[in-house]
Amino acid sequence: MSSERVDMGGYALIENASLAARNTLRVDARARLLAEIRDAAKLPELLDFPAVRSGRLLVLGEGSNVLFTGDFDGTVLAMATRGVQLEEGGDSARIAVAAGERWDDFVRWTLGQGYAGLENLILIPGTVGAAPIQNIGAYGCEVAEFIDSVEAWDTHERQVATLDRAACAFAYRDSLFKHEPGRYVVTAVRFVLPRSRPLRTDYAGIDEELARMGVDRPAPFHVAEAVMRLRLRKLPDPAVIGNAGSFFKNPIVDAALANALQREHPGLAAWPQPDGRSKLSAAWLIEKAGFKGLREGDAGISNRHALVLVNHGHATGPQLWALAQQVMHGVRERFGVQLEPEPVVIGAR
Numbered sequence: 001m002s003s004e005r006v007d008m009g010g011y012a013l014i015e016n017a018s019l020a021a022r023n024t025l026r027v028d029a030r031a032r033l034l035a036e037i038r039d040a041a042k043l044p045e046l047l048d049f050p051a052v053r054s055g056r057l058l059v060l061g062e063g064s065n066v067l068f069t070g071d072f073d074g075t076v077l078a079m080a081t082r083g084v085q086l087e088e089g090g091d092s093a094r095i096a097v098a099a100g101e102r103w104d105d106f107v108r109w110t111l112g113q114g115y116a117g118l119e120n121l122i123l124i125p126g127t128v129g130a131a132p133i134q135n136i137g138a139y140g141c142e143v144a145e146f147i148d149s150v151e152a153w154d155t156h157e158r159q160v161a162t163l164d165r166a167a168c169a170f171a172y173r174d175s176l177f178k179h180e181p182g183r184y185v186v187t188a189v190r191f192v193l194p195r196s197r198p199l200r201t202d203y204a205g206i207d208e209e210l211a212r213m214g215v216d217r218p219a220p221f222h223v224a225e226a227v228m229r230l231r232l233r234k235l236p237d238p239a240v241i242g243n244a245g246s247f248f249k250n251p252i253v254d255a256a257l258a259n260a261l262q263r264e265h266p267g268l269a270a271w272p273q274p275d276g277r278s279k280l281s282a283a284w285l286i287e288k289a290g291f292k293g294l295r296e297g298d299a300g301i302s303n304r305h306a307l308v309l310v311n312h313g314h315a316t317g318p319q320l321w322a323l324a325q326q327v328m329h330g331v332r333e334r335f336g337v338q339l340e341p342e343p344v345v346i347g348a349r
Helices: 040-047 103-112 128-134 206-213 220-234 255-264 282-288 317-335
Strands: 005-007 011-018 030-037 056-060 066-068 072-079 084-088 092-098 147-154 159-164 184-194 242-246 270-272 278-280 299-301 308-311 344-346
Touching (some): 040 147, 040 184, 072 184, 092 128, 103 128, 103 220, 128 184, 159 184, 206 220, 308 317
Parallel strands (some): 030 072, 066 344
Antiparallel strands (some): 005 011, 011 030, 084 092, 092 184, 299 308
């Protein structure tokens, strides 16, 4: 079926749009209407269209945190806004970034400008606007620590809203935006980044990688290089094989269960949490349950990292989701731990 593109000035509309190239799992799904937004000021006009206002709404960045299990019978908003503005400099910078900017490009820009904080979050796919929604994190850091505020269009109140860090209700891979889906369209994120801060190098092999690099007094760009080397070794490249990065969250369980599992399985990593519970390694659980490297048709679990669900070619969304559910069921049966997906699963029942 053909798709017609109409430029409206500040945004473009595409009917019956393919989403295959707009999600990193490469699932062949379609949207009833796709809107590419280049000017955030045009959002109220677009959202006032009866066809948009009366249907479902999905904001999509680079599609690196979504699994489509069917077509989307609504409007997909693809933020294509650009701009990085240094609002305040000095020892601590306040930086406003348009939602459509690529996250990895922004991280590299901050390192080039001499700012610290985001080095552990390099090489994460996606857009800046998607970062607070998921509260992206890696190698012991979360983006919430460096967010000052999020600017968004509130579709309920029909006005611009500025939500400070507390209002965003950040938690592990979670935020206010995930609990009120469709209400807020993130248009910009403001960060506060220092020139200098203690580096986080004690997580998941960073210290060891720095030692291999011959670095004994690391700067932020050294940590970024170490993280890139680790990620490129462990995680498959979405440009080579379809995947959405880590598909499963590290489960947080009661301390009693974590202690019992560690007594039975001494190799299981567990990290104490502020509330007394413990975060377990989902990758370890999945691998020990026998799922690492599993392939059923074109749907599979990466043989490089057990957290990564991969599309070897032409797997459908339902096939990928069925395999993910199989993994979750197997881990629950073996260890009594319930895994949850990191990506948003669109269309799952």
